[in-house]
Amino acid sequence: MKTYVTKPAEVEHKWFVVDAEGQTLGRLSTRIATILRGKHKPIYSPSVDCGDYVVVINADKFKVTGNRLDQKMYYKHSGYPGGLSEISLRDQLIKFPKRPLEAAVKGMLPKNKLGRKMFKKLKLYIGTDHPHAAQNPVPMEF
Numbered sequence: 058m059k060t061y062v063t064k065p066a067e068v069e070h071k072w073f074v075v076d077a078e079g080q081t082l083g084r085l086s087t088r089i090a091t092i093l094r095g096k097h098k099p100i101y102s103p104s105v106d107c108g109d110y111v112v113v114i115n116a117d118k119f120k121v122t123g124n125r126l127d128q129k130m131y132y133k134h135s136g137y138p139g140g141l142s143e144i145s146l147r148d149q150l151i152k153f154p155k156r157p158l159e160a161a162v163k164g165m166l167p168k169n170k171l172g173r174k175m176f177k178k179l180k181l182y183i184g185t186d187h188p189h190a191a192q193n194p195v196p197m198e199f
Contacts, residue, residue, distance in 0.1 A: 063102035068095075070178075071109045072194035074187070078115040080199065082161055085119055088199055090165035093175045106174050111197075112189050116181040117154030121146065131160065155181045 073092060077085055091097055095107035121129070129146040149157055162179060166172040180189060 061100075063100045063105045063107055065105055068100070068105065068107040072112065072189065072192040073109055073197040074112045074114060074189075074194040075197045075199075076115055076185075077113050077158065078118040080119050082119045082121050082125075082157065085199070086158060086161035086165060088197075089113065089162050089179065092197070093162070093166065093178055104171070106171060108175055108178060110178045110180065110189075110192070110194075112180045112182070112187050112194050113158065114182050114185050114187055116158050117150060117183050119158060126150075131156075154183060 075085070075089065089111050092111050093108045095101050095105075095109065098107055100107055126147040127145055130143045131146070131149055132141060132143050134141050144152070146157060158181060159179070163172075163176055166175050180187065
């Protein structure tokens with residue numbers, strides 16, 4: 058038997074559309090990350106981008122459990138002394154509604170060039186309209 062090696066030219070990228078309304082943030086983001094990486098395909102190879110495109114509609118209408126809206130904090134640093142700032146999930150949803158889902162999915166992808174390439178295949182939209190109708194995205198049910 059010979060080992061099958063996936064080549065980038067052989068990979069076919071499909072388009073999926075996911076409705077985030079009512080979905081739990083962590084469970085939704087793991088499923089999206091799996092599709093972006095291509096682990097749902099039998100030709101998966103960790104060194105080749107064999108994932109698919111994911112269009113997420115209603116990206117701000119996910120749900121979280123427990124007291125996460127107030128207890129979960131997002132941190133960033135300006136690079137200057139004393140430049141650490143934090144924002145709660147509740148405030149993040151008001152100011153930048155797509156960022157919590159972006160951060161959750163990005164944290165589940167590889168931290169290298171391949172992970173950045175996979176992350177570019179994630180398209181997030183606040184409403185139900187998206188400009189990717191020409192790609193004929195398939196609705197993804199979880």
